[in-house]
Amino acid sequence: MKKRNLILVSFGILLVVSVINFYINGTKQLYGNDEASIVKVINSIEGYENKSIEVLKIIDFDNLRIAAFLSNNSPGYIQFDKNKDGNYEWESFEVRDDETFSFFIPDERKYLFVTNNENKIAKMQVSINGQRFEQEFTPDKSTVTWVDLPKNDKREYTYRNYRFYDKDGNIIKEYE
Template structure:
């Protein structure tokens, strides 16, 4: 084989490799904006063909947490920022056939948070809960799809203990949320 043929083969291999990398990279899905987040969610097994409505997203350093509705069911997804600055999904959770759901992100972020995701059928206007001996109260807008973030109290424990949940409607009647 002559040097010219080796050069052509080498050049062809480089072009094919670069084209493969380009096409792979452009087809990879990231949660960099609302539109791409919906595409990522719809690409996950069990979420294909679901109606996705992004309600809120927050970034904490290299973590993005997004509250959304999946066919009206409360859900959230967690993304980790990769070395290229793109958000790659790492965890997803939904609560089917409910109007009011509480999620606790797997990644503990600057003082842990609870995430409440509601659809427009939720009657809950206020909630009280005991967390590690501290009474907390959170208000909500009933009958409105939303995400509410609750800062959990500081603790020296390795975990949180939740007890004595109480839910109230807009008229201050004690209710069951779902």
């Protein structure tokens, strides 16, 4: 009987220690408070555990933090919201695999362009709500470019006539 009680007590202690360990270590929240923690957050996302992450730029807008990065050299961004304790909690995330030039709209007022060192695009033109928009880029270099979208009372945007040019002014690709 003593042996059985000893086994039950040992099992009970082991169970309590396991639950406490899980609660302390298993529920640790990761925040995007600095570059190193942003990389940890990205690597904690399913499918990105073993990817190399290069943070290119971190920018804050009010209570938002947006980090542009390369994941195995593919452009991406992650967005964080500041909580009541002042920590940045992961909100959204996007990566465009196997691209050298990508653009995102993480905020309704801004375009985010992310390029890697294999990008050949030197200029982009697009019609936004009938207005011609043009932006230049540095080819063969990892870059982040923020661009304000044209003001629009309805906050609706129509994009047409995309044209992408190389450094010599030749059209690389275009679409309506």
